[in-house]
Every structure is written in structure tokens, then in C-alpha cells.
Amino acid sequence: MPVLYDRLLKLKEMFNSKFGSTPKFYVRAPGRVNIIGEHIDYCGYSVLPMAVEQDMLIAVEPVKTHTLQLANTNPLYPDFSTSANNIHIDKTKPLWHNYFLCGFKGIQEHFGLSKLTGMNCLVDGNIPPGSGLSSSSALVCCAGLVTLTVLGMSLSKVELAEICAKSERYIGTEGGGMDQSISFLAEEGTAKLIEFSPLRATDVRLPSGAVFVIANSCVEANKAASSHFNVRVMECRLAAKVLAKHKGLQWDKVLRLEEVQTKLGVSLQEMLLVTEDALHAEPYSREEICKYLGISLEELRTQILTPNTQDELTFKLYQRAKHVYSEAARVLQFKQVCEEAPHNAIQLLGELMNQSHRSCRDMYECSCPELDQLVDICRKFGAKGSRLTGAGWGGCTVSLVPADMLSSFLTNVYEAYYRRNSRSPALEKHSLFATKPGGGALVFLEA
Template identity: 90%
Template sequence: MPSSGVSEDSYSVLSCFLEHGSQVVHRSMGILPLKKVTIINHFRLLKLKEMFNSKFGSTPKFYVRAPGRVNIIGEHIDYCGYSVLPMAVEQDMLIAVGPVKTQTLQLANTDPLYPDFSTTANNICIDKTQPLWHNYFLCGFKGIQEHFGLTQLPGMNCLVDGNIPPSSGLSSSSALVCCAGLVTLTVLGMRLSKVELAEICAKSERYIGTEGGGMDQSISFLAEEGTAKLIEFSPLRATDVKLPSGAVFVIANSCVEMNKAATSHFNVRVMECRLAAKVLAKHKGLQWDKVLRLEEVQSELGISLEEMLLVTEDALHAEPYSREEICKCLGISLEELRTQILSPNTQGELTFKLYQRAKHVYSEAARVLQFKQVCEAAPDNAVQLLGELMNQSHRSCRDMYECSCPELDQLVDICRKFGAKGSRLTGAGWGGCTVSLVPADTLSSFLASVHEAYYQGNMSRLAREKHSLFATKPGGGALVFLEA
């Protein structure tokens, strides 16, 4: 964002002529300098404009872009209150928008797999039982509507173009939620800070039924080109983390799709962490009924993450807890457990693994801080140290959190075999992508070897490899722009 005359912490409608990209025009502040815009491919934009005109019979008034992300380390701990370390990727969601005078919201997608959708802008209903693509847009739309307490919203035509592989763990769904939130804010002509937008979109994505923690939305708005971010919560803030120059991060898609809103896997883990927090709090004599997150237990006790691991060893057992045992521990009824603690799609679960989930969360939270410290200290063996932390993370995700799958484990092993210093699943897991730390001078041979070992010979994987195996660098965050 421009630094002269416009706050870097807030969004307004920007105007970029992408072919030349030399100026930004703010609606009320005149012309401001901006580096050449290279985030959006010009031909992609022209194609989107032409498709919009063909679909709606008009020209888009503005465009919104929100990136996907890769989480370098810190898996399944944001919803427990702990810091994570992601970076935005160059792949993104791009939406062409044309406000209309009617109160009709019309959504279309450049991918024919995703059918058109139309609804009134003032009666948004989101079906949690079917995580269809348009429901993610509705989440962002409804989030802005409810934040401002609006009952009458203008309609709009929107054409969505995404190049983030779906259900790959690169946060395509959250990017769409963020894009929709920024679209709605822009149509309304209102302003919010990046932090406010991130928090609204994190909250509103839960309309789809997923009890996420806010990492994906935060990095989508707060990302800056060239740097990863340590994202902290309560309050939300982002700190630059300079990654080692002698290595690159490579994303490899297992080609196993996992839509976290379509199953209960994700929410079961959230509830297991919530229950672990409550049982740990009760064990330590805290006011357990007010506790929701594992970080709150540590904060209340005022001890280190390493000490929390010892508390976990002392207070929890490795065997799964039945619902009845949890109720006995907390002194509540089965009905109170079901209706006051568990989410709707986890109320039928019979057992919960509290020890394993808490062990993962506390150890993973410590790895995030260690990763940042190594990046800051930049010792000669930084790449080796960071790689080992990533390897530890994957083992914990696989064994303690049980969110891996055979294909992800195979892909991680292949990446390490051919030179990755560290490799781990990224995103929710149960499919999706790995992220690997690879010495820059071995990148070409690494990509060729992984291609041959994992993709070649498997026609399904090979057909998708163009968007499945690539090196990436930290990209920029969400933005709005007009065509001059």
C-alpha cells in the first residue's frame, strides 16, 4: 500500500492501470506513486474482464484480489490461541465486480465446475450442510453486513477467478471469504483496518461450520511481499520474519483433496483441544468453565510451554476419553457436554483424544517460537535447524494430531530423500500440500526428482502437476484496484 497520504493499515479503493502500473489514484486524495503492479497477470485480467462483459453485459467497476497462503510452521494451533508462521503465496482469488441498482447478488465463476448462484442481498442464508463454493463468498458478505448492522445492501455482479488449487491446504476457501469481505466493504464505500477485516472474515467463515482460528484470514490481509509473518492473536498483530536467503520453500500437492468443512475431522480436533483445556484447567484448580483454549491455561498458570508439556503428562492419560469420563472430570451431564461445549457436527463423537492433542499444540507452539528465533539469529546452520523443526512438526501432526494421510507421508519422505532439509504437511491436513525447505542451489534437481518419484507414472497426479509442484516466495496481501 502507498505510504504517502494513505494509511498502510487501512484499505480504500485504489486505481491501477495494470498495463503500465505507474500510478495509484485514490478517490479523494489525488495521484500517489506506486511501484509497478505485477501481482496480477495483465492477460488474466483482460480475460476476466471479457468474461464479465459476456456474462453480465457490462464492464467491471473494480477488482479485488486476496492471496492464498502456505503455513511454514504452526499447524492446528491458531484456534488454541498460539502464534503461527505463514506467508502469502502468489496464487490468489481475483473477483471482478459491478455494483447494480437492484438488491440482487449474482455470483459466477470462471471455472465451469462451480455453477452460478443468485440471491437477494438482504436475506443471506448459508447452508452449513453443503460447503458449496458460493457459500464462502456469502460468509464474507454477511460478515461485513453484520459488522455494520446493515439491513439494506446494494446488489452486485461478481465473477470469481481463482488459481489456488482447491482443497489443497493453501487456503483457497479463506481467500474467497476475504475477497468477498473486501468486495462488500468497497461496494459500500466504507473503510476498515486490515486487522479489523481479518478478524471479521475469520469470524464470518465460521458461518460455514468450520471452527477455525484466524491464521488464514490474517495473513491474507496482513501479508507483505518478501517476508513471512509471525501472526499473534489477542490482540491480532503481525511481525516480519526474514527467511534464510540460501534456501527456498517448495509446495508439493499430494493431490488428495480435503475440504475441511465437508467432514468433522477438523472440528473434532478443535473440540478435543477445547476439552483438553477444560480438563487441564480443572486439574490445576482454575475456573475451567470459562476456558476455551489451551493458551488460556498456560497464561493463567504463568508457566512456559515446556512446563505445560509436563502438566499435560501429569494431568491427562494417553487412552481416549469417553464422553462419560469427560463429564465425570468436569462434573457436568452428557446433555451439558453436548449442547454447551461441543459443536453441532461433533455431538455424536463417542471418544476424544485429549493428551495427544494437547501435546501437539504445546510442542508446536514452542517450535514456532524457535523457528522465529533461528531466523533472527541467522546462524551458519540456520537452514538445517529450521528444517529439523519442520520435520518435528510433521511427526507431531502425523502421530499426535493424526491429521496426515499415507500420500502426505509418502510425499514428505520423497522430498527429504531428494534434498529437502525439512518437509511437512501444511494446512489442515488429511490431504492437500506439503511445504519443504530446499537449498536454493539444488532446486532444479529437487523438482525433477520429486516429479519423477511422486507424479510421473500416476496419470491423475500428472494431469494436475502444473499447479502442484512449485517453489514460492512470500507474496503481498489483499488489495482493491480499478481499471483506469
């Protein structure tokens, strides 16, 4: 890890000039790319991500005062200071330091601590922000591990992942837990099937004759700053309740689409048929949902909708449920192809990725023109499969490229998307790269 070592040394120097002292330890947490399984973790379904080599690094020095001082090597992110015993997370402005505070507060609340020691922290991230590679969750995870280390306490990786997944919701994003899980549970050289309730990770060996290439659309997407993400979460929740009611289940206790399948004891294919039977393609008004469930508008607003979805007038239930059940099936097919490794494995995996993008674009409506253009360019120049990755509405694509075509692929995609669209040269440098599965979060005592 020579590059990481150089970064640690540089971070140590910057820390010294910033705080006039030496860090006691460093924490690293990686970003991730989701290969397949988009927008289904918060519905209870398995996903298939891998950690990338890009990460968040934090240099840390515990201090005797109760002040938390946060600084960032990126001059765009201003310094922040607060009392360690009075953490306030501002949901209205998802500024960078709030993600650190999420991880800090999550550990504090888990152990029920009121008096916390202060610390000086310098953060250095090389995950492009708003790119769908999970820079915000990596910072939450890094902060959780920093706080745990300062306290001298220990938790399993699974416990840490669950605490950080829960604590990221302090910022107002109703995520599902994939990002935090892979950040802690990742291992070099393998992707992971991440399952929930209970959380567990299984190795998935990717085919040897191909590489995954990440391409940044250069359209920033901030989950916490727009309502798109939380509205989709709510549409899935409402779809689960309407499907449960349709099948005579106790719908008021149901929150996730996976629960409906489990309670009915049927396959994902059968759930797609139930969706066709029970839901209509036209958007549902709040009144129609209330009438079907037998509740008042006030009950819908206060007991089901979240504060950031209460103003929505219509909800697309059929499209969202159809995406979730079909995407959950694609994840399992992808894993099966990797395990069986047939001679045309790369072709089959690529087709599953292409189907995933179509579903994200048409059924979940979480793509954007630039992502669609980039996916088309990647396929044109040799990708067997290409799809948006992360929340969408901007960010990155991930493409499965035969290893012997990598060089020409990178050259051609660079020319066709970045140069012709005259994207910012600063962005271009980090915008297109091949990646292999990296390792999970770590604590270093020495730089």
C-alpha cells in the same frame, strides 16, 4: 505483475460476455502456506505463514437491484443468484458460493445493515481447491473486501481479518484466524509471525540460501465437508478444560489451551509436563469427561460440544494437547533461528519442520498416506525439512530446499511422486512449485 495484468484483462472480457457490462473494480486476496504452526491458531497460539502468489480475483459491478449475482470462470462451479437482503448460508453443502456469502454477510452484520445494494461478481481463482493453501479463506476475504468497497466504507486490515475469520464460521468450520490474517496482512518478501488476542503480525525474514517448495498430494481435503477438523478443535477445548480443572482453575470459562498456560504463568515446556501429569494417552469417553468435570452428559452435549461434534463417543486429549504445546514452542524456535541467522540456520529450520510433521502425523493424526509418502520423497531428494501444511488429511506439503538444489529437487520429486503414481496431468501442472512470500489483499480500479 504482468501475469496478474493478463488475468485481469481476460477477466474483464469474460465479465463483459457474462453480464454485458464492464466491471467497476477488481479485488485480489492471496492464498497462503503455513510454514510452521499447524492446528494451533484456534488454540490461541502464534503461527508462521506467508502469502503465496496464487490468489482469488473478483471482478465487480455494483447494480441498482438488490440481487447478488455470482459467477465463476471455472465451469465446475455453477452460477448463483440470491437477494442481497436475504442471505442464507448452507452448512450442509459447502458449495463455492457459500464462502463468498460468508464474507458478504460478515461485513453486512459488522455495520448492522439491512438493505444492501446488489452486485455482479465474476470470480477467478488459481489456488488449487482442497490443497491446504486456503482457497476458501481467500474467497471469504476477497468477498469481504468486495462488499466493503461497494459500500464505500473503510476498515483497517486487522479489523477486516477479524471480521472475515469470524464470518467463515458461518459455514460451520471452527477455524482460528490465521488464513484470513495473512491474506490481509501479508507483505511481499517476508513471512509473518501472526499473534492473536490482540491480532498482530511481525515480519520474519527467511534465510536467503533456501527456497520453499509446495507439492500437492492431489488428495483433496475439504475442512467443511468432514468432521475431522471440528473434532480436533473440540478435543483441544476439552483438553484445556480438563487441564484447567486439574490445576484448580475456573475450568468452565476456559476455551483454549493457551489460556491455561497464561493463567498458570508457566512456559510451554512446563505445560508439556503438566500435560504428561494430568492427561492419559487412552481416549476419554464422554462419561469420563463428565465425571471429571462434575457435569451431566446433557450439559456436555448442550453447553460444551458443538452440533457437529455431539455424536462423538471418545476424545483424544493427551495427544492433541501435546501436539499443540510442542508445536507452539517450535514456532517460537523457528522465528528465533530466523532472527539469529546462525551458519546452520537452514539445517535447524528443516529439523523443526520435520518435528512438526511427525507431531501432526502421530499426535494430531491429521496426515494421510499420500502426504507421508510425499514428505519422505521430498526429504530423500534434498529437502532439509518437509511437512504437511494446512489442515491436513490431504492437500499440500511445504519443503525447505537449498537454492542450489532446486532444479534437481523439482525434477526428482516430479518423477518419483507424480509420474510414477500417474497423477492427473491437469493437476500435475500446478502441483509442484517454488514460492516466495507474496503481498496481501488489494483493490484494483482498472484492468
